[in-house]
Amino acid sequence: MEKRRFKKLRISLTDTCNMACTYCVPEDDADGIRSQLKPSLTAGDMVKIIKALHQELKLEKIRITGGEPLMYPNIVHLIKEIKLLGINDIALTTNAYYLENLASRLKQAGVKSINISIDALDKEIFKKMTRKDMLAQTLKGIYAAIHEGFPIKINAVILKHVNSSQIIPLIKFGIQHQIPVRFLELMKMGYLHHNYQDYSFSQAEILEEVNQEFSTHRKLRKISATANYWEIDKTNYKFGIIANETEPFCSDCDRLRLDSYGKLYGCISAIKGISVLQKIKNKENIEPELSLALKQKQPIRFIGNEMSMRHIGG
Numbered sequence: 001m002e003k004r005r006f007k008k009l010r011i012s013l014t015d016t017c018n019m020a021c022t023y024c025v026p027e028d029d030a031d032g033i034r035s036q037l038k039p040s041l042t043a044g045d046m047v048k049i050i051k052a053l054h055q056e057l058k059l060e061k062i063r064i065t066g067g068e069p070l071m072y073p074n075i076v077h078l079i080k081e082i083k084l085l086g087i088n089d090i091a092l093t094t095n096a097y098y099l100e101n102l103a104s105r106l107k108q109a110g111v112k113s114i115n116i117s118i119d120a121l122d123k124e125i126f127k128k129m130t131r132k133d134m135l136a137q138t139l140k141g142i143y144a145a146i147h148e149g150f151p152i153k154i155n156a157v158i159l160k161h162v163n164s165s166q167i168i169p170l171i172k173f174g175i176q177h178q179i180p181v182r183f184l185e186l187m188k189m190g191y192l193h194h195n196y197q198d199y200s201f202s203q204a205e206i207l208e209e210v211n212q213e214f215s216t217h218r219k220l221r222k223i224s225a226t227a228n229y230w231e232i233d234k235t236n237y238k239f240g241i242i243a244n245e246t247e248p249f250c251s252d253c254d255r256l257r258l259d260s261y262g263k264l265y266g267c268i269s270a271i272k273g274i275s276v277l278q279k280i281k282n283k284e285n286i287e288p289e290l291s292l293a294l295k296q297k298q299p300i301r302f303i304g305n306e307m308s309m310r311h312i313g314g
Contacts, residue, residue: 004294006256006266007224008061009053011046013072014260019095020131021119023157023186023199041262043074045277047081049262052280054085056290057256061089064111067260070098076109083110093117093155097134099141103148113151116142120156120166121173129163146177153240154181158201167209175237182227182240187268187302196245203228203243210239224254250298256290264289266296 017024041049053059062082069075069092082090092106093115099106106114118138120126126135145152156163156170167183174181186200207230210216215233226249227240243249250267257265263273274289 004297005254006057006290006294007059007254008063008256009050009057009059010063010065010255010257011050012065012067012257012259013046013069013075013078014067016071017066017068017095018071018097018132019068019134021157022129022131022162023159025131041260041277043078043081045262046078046258047085048280049258049277050082050087051085052276052286053256053258053290054087056286059087061091062087063091063093063115065093068095068097070094070102076102076105079106079109079111088112091115094141095130095134096138096141096145100137100144103141103144103150107148107150111150113153114145115153115155116145117155117157118142118170119158120163121169122166125163125166129157129159142177142179146179152179154179155184155242156181157184157186158206159186159199160201162199164201164205164209167206168213171210171214171232171239174239175232175235178237180229180238180240182242184242185244185246187244200245202246203241204246206241221249224252225249244302248298248302250302253297256293264293266293267298267302269298269302270296 050062064075064079066072072078079090088110089112090110091113092111094117096116096118099116119129121135123135127133142152154170154174156166158164158167170181173179183206185202186196207216210230216230217233219229219231219238221228227242228247229238229240231238253267257268259265259273261273262277263275265273274293276286276289279286279289
């Protein structure tokens with residue numbers, strides 16, 4: 001394989017989600033009809049794939065995503081199995097709706113850290129972003145994760161004319177609870193692939209909002225990190241911006257993706273996934289598939305595609 005290699009694996013357990021966020025789900029699917037797709041993989045087959053990938057790549061970290069991964073019925077068992085493979089850095093990305101009742105079990109199973117997606121703290125703006133009245137339960141999930149002692153980050157996708165007013169409230173919430181907040185530029189994915197600019201709110205615009213309230217200074221970006229970070233002056237608090245469009249980070253990305261149907265993607269921009277399960281069951285070498293996935297990496301800039309983020313994970 002080339003010098004560049006995969007170090008991290010992101011697993012989309014399911015493309016089912018209990019929310020219908022405006023940047024992910026088109027209006028005609030807001031009731032969740034298409035989101036009831038079921039994974040074609042058993043937890044056992046998922047573990048087989050992860051084991052084979054770990055043996056080949058010596059993975060440093062696994063992140064569980066979705067859809068909404070906490071809707072996956074066997075998630076606690078699956079995490080325990082992943083831990084038994086010798087992978088200790090297991091992270092989770094969730095909208096936190098089901099987290100109140102699962103946080104303790106996830107901690108015991110081996111989840112090390114949690115990223116929580118919440119795009120607004122205002123109830124009406126939250127409903128506008130997610131099309132669901134679920135803010136109160138989401139906050140209960142965040143508080144449960146805090147109670148369990150998880151390292152937490154908050155992720156917030158910022159859309160022009162929709163939730164940019166929530167940038168300062170989210171930072172103040174982050175300061176209060178000592179949780180780094182990361183603001184995401186809209187990605188060119190799914191039904192907004194061709195008109196994402198209608199809603200795009202750039203890193204520069206986010207910083208302009210922040211700097212109306214706080215003085216900040218930039219931190220050095222870590223290799224392969226998705227976020228740029230700023231520290232608020234005279235505090236120990238930092239927030240991040242994932243600038244997919246205006247400051248891309250493709251050149252040193254080391255993530256491999258596995259969807260709920262057992263297909264690999266070397267890049268979220270890749271149109272076609274790469275099947276590996278049958279070769280793994282036949283105990284065949286998957287080096288050619290990994291090399292193909294590596295070739296899917298973008299050299300400089302994320303190009304996106306029409307596949308929903310719900311399918312491949314954040």
